[in-house]
Amino acid sequence: MPKPSHTLLKSARQLYRWVFPALIERDAQTASILQHIYPTIDWQKVRFYKGLPWFITGSFVGAIVLPATWGRRGIHVYFRNYRPDSLSNLMTTIHEGFHVLQYRDLGAGVGFLRGFMLYYLSEYLQLFFRNIKKNSRYTANRIAYEKHPMEVPAFAYEAAFTQYAIAQKGIIHTDTIPTEFIRHTCDYKPKINLLYLLMGTFITFIFMLLKPFAELCFLLIAAPIYLLGKLLAIIRL
Ligand SMILES: [Zn+2]
Secondary structure, three states: OOOHHHHHHHHHHHHHHHHOOEEEOOOHHHHHHHHHHOOOOOHHHEEEEEOOOHHHOOOOOOEEEEEOOOOOOOEEEEEOOOOOOOHHHHHHHHHHHHHHHHHHHOOOOEOOEOHHHHHHHHHHHHHHHHHOOOOOHHHHHHHHHHOOOOOHHHHHHHHHHHHHHHHOOOOOOHHHOOHHHOOOOOOOOOOOOHHHHHHHHHHHHHHHHHHHHHHHHHHHHHHHHHHHHHHHHHOOO
């Protein structure tokens, strides 16, 4: 039977990692491809994490790009799994890289309140509510994702790059990548009804305020569990 101290320390660490996923290093090939195809992005400022954020762990999402909770420009990319040696992982990273480009183009903000977040959520709501009358909730959600004006170009770019990578038999040399794959801007022009824009802005604003508070609460739960575990470990329990 594991010692109580061991169980407590493990639980505290798991809770901490659930709230704050671990930072990961980009592998050299992925880093050089991203730098080459999205040359206007300062990739040093984009962080990669292993594990999804706590508020979407139960979703179908495999990777997601979100703003840093603290700061105006920081961008974080979260992966459910990160496998640097896999081609599909590279394509996912390239897709998420396109969203990073959108983040940069749509401007800085405060924490979660960024241009990308407002537009992404507003476009999603607009598509969802326009399709919910004639479809099930599941289908309306699927349409809102698949026809989303910020997802369509990201998927198109990913598909074109995948074809190129397959033609190269998975061996990509950055200096031979055709110039058509080099993207300086995302070229997104929002066309959103004011009502949905207000809804998207309001929800993002509330989330921006609540997220740090929720994370502080998780920390206040994890810290005493961790300290108790350490205390028990000292007395060898
Ligand atoms: Zn996407």
